[in-house]
Amino acid sequence: MSNDELKYMSGFGNEFASEDPRCPGALPKGQNSPQKCPYGLYAEQLSGSAFTAPRESNVRSWLYRIRPSVLHVPFKNIDRGLITHDWNKVLPNPNQLRWMPTEIPKVKEKKVDFVQGLSTVCGAGDPGSRHGLCIYVYICNTSMNNKCFYTSDGDFLIVPQKGSLLITTEFGKMKVDPNEICVIQQGMRFNVAVEGETRGYMLEVFDGHFVLPNLGPIGANGLANPRDFLTPVAWFEDRDVKGYKVVSKYQGHLFEAQQDHSPFDVVAWHGNYAPYKYALDKFMTINTVDFDHADPSIFTLLTCQSLKPGTAIADFVIFPPRWSVSEHTFRPPYYHRNCMSEYMGLIKGSYEAKEEGFVPGGGTLHSMMTPHGPDAQCFETASNADLKPQRIAEGTMAFMFESSLSLTVTEWANKNKVDAGYFKCWQPLKKHFSLPKTAEEGPSKSKKQKH
Numbered sequence: 001m002s003n004d005e006l007k008y009m010s011g012f013g014n015e016f017a018s019e020d021p022r023c024p025g026a027l028p029k030g031q032n033s034p035q036k037c038p039y040g041l042y043a044e045q046l047s048g049s050a051f052t053a054p055r056e057s058n059v060r061s062w063l064y065r066i067r068p069s070v071l072h073v074p075f076k077n078i079d080r081g082l083i084t085h086d087w088n089k090v091l092p093n094p095n096q097l098r099w100m101p102t103e104i105p106k107v108k109e110k111k112v113d114f115v116q117g118l119s120t121v122c123g124a125g126d127p128g129s130r131h132g133l134c135i136y137v138y139i140c141n142t143s144m145n146n147k148c149f150y151t152s153d154g155d156f157l158i159v160p161q162k163g164s165l166l167i168t169t170e171f172g173k174m175k176v177d178p179n180e181i182c183v184i185q186q187g188m189r190f191n192v193a194v195e196g197e198t199r200g201y202m203l204e205v206f207d208g209h210f211v212l213p214n215l216g217p218i219g220a221n222g223l224a225n226p227r228d229f230l231t232p233v234a235w236f237e238d239r240d241v242k243g244y245k246v247v248s249k250y251q252g253h254l255f256e257a258q259q260d261h262s263p264f265d266v267v268a269w270h271g272n273y274a275p276y277k278y279a280l281d282k283f284m285t286i287n288t289v290d291f292d293h294a295d296p297s298i299f300t301l302l303t304c305q306s307l308k309p310g311t312a313i314a315d316f317v318i319f320p321p322r323w324s325v326s327e328h329t330f331r332p333p334y335y336h337r338n339c340m341s342e343y344m345g346l347i348k349g350s351y352e353a354k355e356e357g358f359v360p361g362g363g364t365l366h367s368m369m370t371p372h373g374p375d376a377q378c379f380e381t382a383s384n385a386d387l388k389p390q391r392i393a394e395g396t397m398a399f400m401f402e403s404s405l406s407l408t409v410t411e412w413a414n415k416n417k418v419d420a421g422y423f424k425c426w427q428p429l430k431k432h433f434s435l436p437k438t439a440e441e442g443p444s445k446s447k448k449q450k451h
């Protein structure tokens, strides 16, 4: 399951075309729906936007498969475990919240696959009106066996924290390691194989697809460069299986249909609607080289925009290792109250504003207008630090899902692994204010302050 064995195509949102090398010429020439497709395949379109969406946001792919997806017996409702979008059943929680990592059960004690191991932490909106999002954590220790999963509700952005995911999709296979992410859009069927204990985070957006943020004055290059996104090449299996399970997340519930063949029977495909992965160490980080702390939007990797200009349903933001060079500046994140919601996770290492308590696999939520910022220890250290150029966050990777929606925390997340003492990290913050004793003394300034 090494990365080298798998092949990918590079680019973001390209019109890709791929044939499994065992079937050269499987893609029809010059048309999408020939009367008879090469190799006796069925043609099937997967639409990821309205037929009539403007060209720049129109996405679809054509799949050439051994059997069409429609060949299955009816869906039946199955247990959805800890997946929920029922936000009205719980009282909203405006507190600063911090979670310890969810424990991964030992496989001998309980077998859990990727779908069974999904728990909703928080979210807003509903898939029925195609507006909102859902944040999950997943834990698993077992591969999905003769089972695939897809969401009818939105697009998944998966952030592995522990253990690699070998993801077989209708478009081909991708291996996604911690410090990489992948996006699997609405309707795409996938199977997750794991080797041992596995954990991570997942964001589902109901509104639309992730795009690269505009770069504005940054120019044509930087942040996540399009060439670093990797899409799998076509791969198929012609496998008859009694009772292969196709699990659909539909309006927040799980439904299972069975069929007698593997759904990964796509021999060739073309189009611009396809899953992709990205390695976070490819990110070209941009930051201040002068003074003050730039807003974290400078670290946006992907965004799912709302209809309000510049306002995201969800931004995916990362905090990569970087140089910190700003002069006469309080360098860590500033104290903040935001009209957006900020969910953060930690893939490895530690986060600069909270050296303690926020651990890999854990999470924090600073909800709309809930005050947050560096803990007392960080404030003291950074206010008195010698401001030499310093490499920060070396060997670490934190990320944020930032949303313009007000998120409700689920009953499970309100109770499970929550750090009831989180607020204490700010309690030692001292008052430093004092009025000058004489008019000439004036306010105290940090060294070399400009103004």
Ligand SMILES: O=C(O)Cc1cc(O)ccc1O
Residues within 6 Å of the ligand: 294, 295, 296, 332, 333, 334, 336, 342, 353, 366, 372, 373, 400
């Ligand atoms: O730590 C946080 O809460 C995220 C965050 C980071 C940053 O650099 C500036 C503001 C902000 O909210």
Ligand SMILES: [Fe+2]
Residues within 6 Å of the ligand: 336, 338, 342, 366, 372
């Ligand atoms: Fe913030």
